[in-house]
Amino acid sequence: MEKTVQLYEGKAKKVYATDDPNLVIVSYKDDATAFDGAKKGTIRGKGAVNNRMTNFLMRKLEAAGIPTHFVEELNDRETVVKKVQIVPLEVIVRNVSAGHFASRYGVEEGIAFDEPVLEFSYKNDDLHDPLLNTSHALALKLATKEEIATIKSMALKINDILKDFFAQCGVRLIDFKLEFGKTTDGQIVLADEISPDTCRFWDAKTNEKLDKDRFRRDLGNVEEAYEEMMRRVFGE
Numbered sequence: 001m002e003k004t005v006q007l008y009e010g011k012a013k014k015v016y017a018t019d020d021p022n023l024v025i026v027s028y029k030d031d032a033t034a035f036d037g038a039k040k041g042t043i044r045g046k047g048a049v050n051n052r053m054t055n056f057l058m059r060k061l062e063a064a065g066i067p068t069h070f071v072e073e074l075n076d077r078e079t080v081v082k083k084v085q086i087v088p089l090e091v092i093v094r095n096v097s098a099g100h101f102a103s104r105y106g107v108e109e110g111i112a113f114d115e116p117v118l119e120f121s122y123k124n125d126d127l128h129d130p131l132l133n134t135s136h137a138l139a140l141k142l143a144t145k146e147e148i149a150t151i152k153s154m155a156l157k158i159n160d161i162l163k164d165f166f167a168q169c170g171v172r173l174i175d176f177k178l179e180f181g182k183t184t185d186g187q188i189v190l191a192d193e194i195s196p197d198t199c200r201f202w203d204a205k206t207n208e209k210l211d212k213d214r215f216r217r218d219l220g221n222v223e224e225a226y227e228e229m230m231r232r233v234f235g236e
């Protein structure tokens with residue numbers, strides 16, 4: 001499968017067309033941004049880590065019955081995926097208080113919840129991805145009622161699977177962000193990525209941060225954290 005024209009360049013990935021109108025190729029970059037692109041940098045090796053980890057996890061989720069956009073890994077940075085229309089919702093699942101949950105509601109980080117918290121943001125950088133609920137999403141026609149119900153139940157099932165898997169790797173899955181897409185035949189599938197850019201991972205013993213918060217918060221050892229997560233997942 002060959003890339004043809006570039007269709008889109010996002011903050012962390014590029015998307016190319018292919019000869020097949022139903023397939024595109026994503027290419028993961030080492031570029032890192034935070035705070036709506038206000039903070040910029042490079043995390044060496046990140047593209048390969050995020051590509052390989054995403055594909056590994058998408059295969060695992062597929063095996064557990066979750067439909068995804070994944071088709072085929074081409075090389076360290078590039079993957080063939082189904083062409084989808086992204087539902088403009090950032091679907092966040094939280095198991096432990098951190099980040100915006102902690103700052104928005106004035107609680108400390110690290111409080112484990114009895115039940116996972118499911119949250120939507122409107123995927124719109126100009127508006128700074130505002131938090132919204134199901135009725136806001138319906139009013140804005142971002143998705144149908146049925147699609148939102150599917151997305152919610154898939155997100156919670158994905159949380160169960162990922163939480164168990166990362167626990168086996170000695171990692172606490174604190175929270176993460178998912179994006180879903182609609183295929184040309186109207187099926188809702190998991191899209192985008194699942195990586196240290198889009199998840200909070202804390203070491204199970206020490207609570208050391210092993211994710212993009214090291215970049216967001218200038219904690220140092222950013223590349224090392226991404227490499228450590230590769231070792232945890234692949235045993236490399």
Ligand code: TMP
Binds near residue numbers: 099101198199
């Ligand atoms: P938050 O606490 O900043 O809302 O982040 C929740 C989770 O979502 C965290 O694992 C990081 C991830 N995330 C993204 O993937 N992209 C984003 O733009 C933001 C703000 C968070």
Ligand code: ASP
Binds near residue numbers: 011037038
């Ligand atoms: N990458 C996101 C941005 O620049 C933010 C983040 O992951 O914190 O908007």
